[in-house]
Amino acid sequence: MLQFFNVTKIYPGSIKALSDISFRVDKGEFVFLVGASGAGKSTLLKLLTREEVPTNGQxxxxxxxxxxxxxxxxxxxxxKIGMVFQDFRLLPNKTVFENVAFALEICGLSGKQLKERSMYALERVGMAKxxxxxxxxxxxxxxQRVAIARAIVNNPMLILADEPTxxxxPDNSLAIINLLKEINYTGTTVIVATHDAFIVDSFRQRVIALKDGKLVRDEESGAYAG
Known part of the structure; x- marks a missing residue:
C-alpha cells in the first residue's frame, strides 16, 4: 500500500531528520513506529501526510x-487519511457530534448522510450516547475515542496515530489500541507512532524502529526494544 524508497529529509541548518529510509507497508497491516524523541517518527508521519516533502527519495x-x-x-x-493525535485536537466549542461531523462538512457533505455517517462513527467507538x-x-x-471517530468518519484507507496514548x-491506553486494532480488522491500514514500550510489548505487532533518523529494525512481531 505504501512504500518509502531511500527517503532522506534534511531541514534548514543541515539537520538530518531521516537518512536513506526504505520500507513497505501492505494494505491492512498494523504497524508500530517506535523510537526515542528526535528519532524521526514525527517527520516520517509528516511526509506521509504531505506536510513535508523529502529532500531525496520517493x-x-x-x-x-x-x-x-x-x-x-x-x-x-x-x-483518504485519518489522523489521531496525542492531544486529541477536538474543537472545544463544538459538541462530540459536531467535532466528528465537521470532518465531513469540510468535504462538502451535508444533511441526512452527514448525520448517519457521523453517528455510525461514534457508535463504532462507543461514544454515540x-x-x-x-x-x-x-x-x-x-x-481520544471521539478523535478516532473523527479519523474514521471518511472511511480512510490509512490511519496515522501520533502518540495516541x-x-x-495504562487501562485507557490498552483500550485505545484495542479500538485501533478493531478498525484495522476491517481492512484499514494503521500506523501508530509511539514510545510506549508497554503498549508495543502487549500487542506484538510489526515494529519499525528508528534511531537518529535511521531505520534500525523491522520485525513482523516485535517488542519495543528487541
Whole structure:
C-alpha cells in the first residue's frame, strides 16, 4: 500500500531528520513506529501526510508518488487519511457530534448522510450516547475515542496515530489500541507512532524502529526494544 524508497529529509541548518529510509507497508497491516524523541517518527508521519516533502527519495501510496502531487491533489489525498493525535485536537466549542461531523462538512457533505455517517462513527467507538457533550465534559479516554471517530468518519484507507496514548493511563491506553486494532480488522491500514514500550510489548505487532533518523529494525512481531 505504501512504500518509502531511500527517503532522506534534511531541514534548514543541515539537520538530518531521516537518512536513506526504505520500507513497505501492505494494505491492512498494523504497524508500530517506535523510537526515542528526535528519532524521526514525527517527520516520517509528516511526509506521509504531505506536510513535508523529502529532500531525496520517493514515497508511493496506493501506487501514486505523493512527492509529485501538486495543487488540489494534496487535499484530496489527505481526505483518504485519518489522523489521531496525542492531544486529541477536538474543537472545544463544538459538541462530540459536531467535532466528528465537521470532518465531513469540510468535504462538502451535508444533511441526512452527514448525520448517519457521523453517528455510525461514534457508535463504532462507543461514544454515540455522548454525542451532545462538549470536549471539556469528557475524560481523556473518551476524548481520544471521539478523535478516532473523527479519523474514521471518511472511511480512510490509512490511519496515522501520533502518540495516541501519550496522555492516557495504562487501562485507557490498552483500550485505545484495542479500538485501533478493531478498525484495522476491517481492512484499514494503521500506523501508530509511539514510545510506549508497554503498549508495543502487549500487542506484538510489526515494529519499525528508528534511531537518529535511521531505520534500525523491522520485525513482523516485535517488542519495543528487541
Amino acid at each position: 514515497i508511493l501510496v496506493s501506487g501514486k508518488n505523493i512527492v509529485r502531487f501538486r495543487g488540489r491533489e494534496v487535499p484530496l489525498y489527505r481526505r 455522548k454525542a451532545d457533550r462538549f470536549p471539556a465534559e469528557l475524560s481523556g479516554g473518551e476524548a 501519550g496522555n492516557l493511563d
